[in-house]
Amino acid sequence: MAEIQLRNLSKRWGSFVGVDNFDLTIADREFLVLLGPSGCGKTTTMRMIAGLEEVTEGEIWIGDRKVNDLEPKDRDVAMVFQSYGLYPNMNVYDNIRFPLKVRKVDKSEHDARVMKAAEMVELTDFLHRKPAALSGGQRQRVALARAIVREPNVFLMDEPLSNLDAKLRVSTRAQIKNLSHELQVTTVYVTHDQIEAMTLADRVVVMNAGVVQQVGSPTEIYDNPANTFVAGFIGSPAMxxxxxxxxxxxxxxxxxxxxxxxxxxxxxxxxxxxxxxxxxxxxxxxxxxxxxxxxxxxxxxxxxxxxxxxxxxxxxxxxxxxxxxxxxxxxxxxxxxxxxxxxxxxxxxx
Structure with missing residues (x-):
């Protein structure tokens, strides 16, 4: 069970408010998208869930554990970043395998888990290559496989498609959608791209200036925007x-x-x-x-x-x-x- 509860979560730096009183329960196995323009607080919210950013006020619960004071490695979350974060000196196989070594998973399990993750993202033919010999889309798939191999309770994805060209974004988006269906793991996904939000999410949280503007299914937000900000942000073209x-x-x-x-x-x-x-x-x-x-x-x-x-x-x-x-x-x-x-x-x- 990996329900996430964000209870009146706030993040401030001096007088600047990055996230203001964020209160939400993310259901077990839900795919939740945090959507908004640059600087709206969506990445800060994700970083607080991951433990990479300290909480100013409020509580974060993952399952039945309050995780505010836990180190990132102890929260059982896997992150996929905008920058792929691959080790250039390792081939694809070893990049995917690396989290298993760090977490001291039994070596007898490594090969099967790496191969399963690689197969899920269609990388089995590239396991011997170094990251420099891969396209942007292939590198992002390595980053996805490295998160999958962990078998975490929660996936956190921070704008994973923003470095890809338009065609690759569409195909990788479809792959993430299929993976979320297969893996059935609670996922929090950050993006400023409303098409990604509409196509991937079970629910969307629209944020602006650190404040939640609306929470709902993509259809609810598209058909019944709560205010002019949401109406003007959602849709291509916007309302x-x-x-x-x-x-x-x-x-x-x-x-x-x-x-x-x-x-x-x-x-x-x-x-x-x-x-x-x-x-x-x-x-x-x-x-x-x-x-x-x-x-x-x-x-x-x-x-x-x-x-x-x-x-x-x-x-x-x-x-x-x-x-x-x-x-x-x-x-x-x-x-x-x-x-x-x-x-x-x-x-x-x-």
Whole structure:
């Protein structure tokens, strides 16, 4: 059992708050992703779990043990870093085997465990090579195998894909997803890439400036963002957000008018996803503006307009065509819209 409890966890350096009152239970075998921009506190949280960073306030429990005062080696966690951290003088086999030697695992077990871990990450043909003779993706797989061979209670992964090119990121992401299914080990994964978070996580924790903004499944966070920060961070492209005014169910902003909405009168931010709106070349929609940009994506066409100085993106069909500068009309049905309080940024529940 490797349930992790983070009880009112905080980390401060003088007056600077890195993590503020983080309170969460991570279920046994759950794949939890900490997501947010640089400096939001996600890596600091992971380092506190690992024992690499001292806790200012709060408690960390792994299973039935409070681990605040335990050394990293005694917490039974395995880390995979952004920098692969391989030993250049050792071949792949010995790099993977190294944690077993350090932990004084019986030598009779070494070969079987190394081969099993290498097979899981498809490295059996590269065991004799040194790290310098490997590609970035292969080096990251060695780092994964070195964590797997430990058979820990918890995996901690700190942006393990950020050094890889786009194509390798996709294939290695799929490999991590498959490994988590096979290994069934509690995993905490740090990333600033919301696509990684959406594809890998059982639950996502969105953080900003050391504070948890929202915790939920990828679907919950995508469909019902708690505030404008989450709405503007999750999604590719992020949710369109337009500042305006709501009165009697009618939202108005420069170049925008949407009726049939539910919410209190006053200043609000209207949000909607690019794929939920539609675009045409007439003037029947709620937003009419000149096309600012047209991007062919293969399966769709991304149409961008500027409304009151803000960019608004809409995904049209791959056949849709318009020239930059042509007037386009965007239809925004009220049922696809989200409303947020202008002052606090919080979602308005209706």
């Amino acid at each position: 369109n957000l337009i500042d305006g005014h709501l009165a009697g169910g009618r939202f108005t902003a420069q170049g925008t008018e949407v009726t049939g909405l539910k919410g209190p009168d006053g200043p609000v931010t209207l949000g909607f996803r690019a794929e939920d709106a539609t675009v045409s070349n007439d003037t029947s929609g709620q937003i009419t503006a000149p096309a600012y940009s047209m991007e062919l994506l293969g399966d769709a066409t991304m149409v961008t307009v500027r409304v009151d100085g803000q960019q608004v993106n809409v995904k049209a069909s791959k056949e849709y065509r318009a020239e930059i500068g042509d007037t386009v009309s965007i239809s925004v049905p009220p049922e696809i819209c989200h409303l947020f309080d202008r002052q606090s940024g919080a979602r308005i529940a209706v």
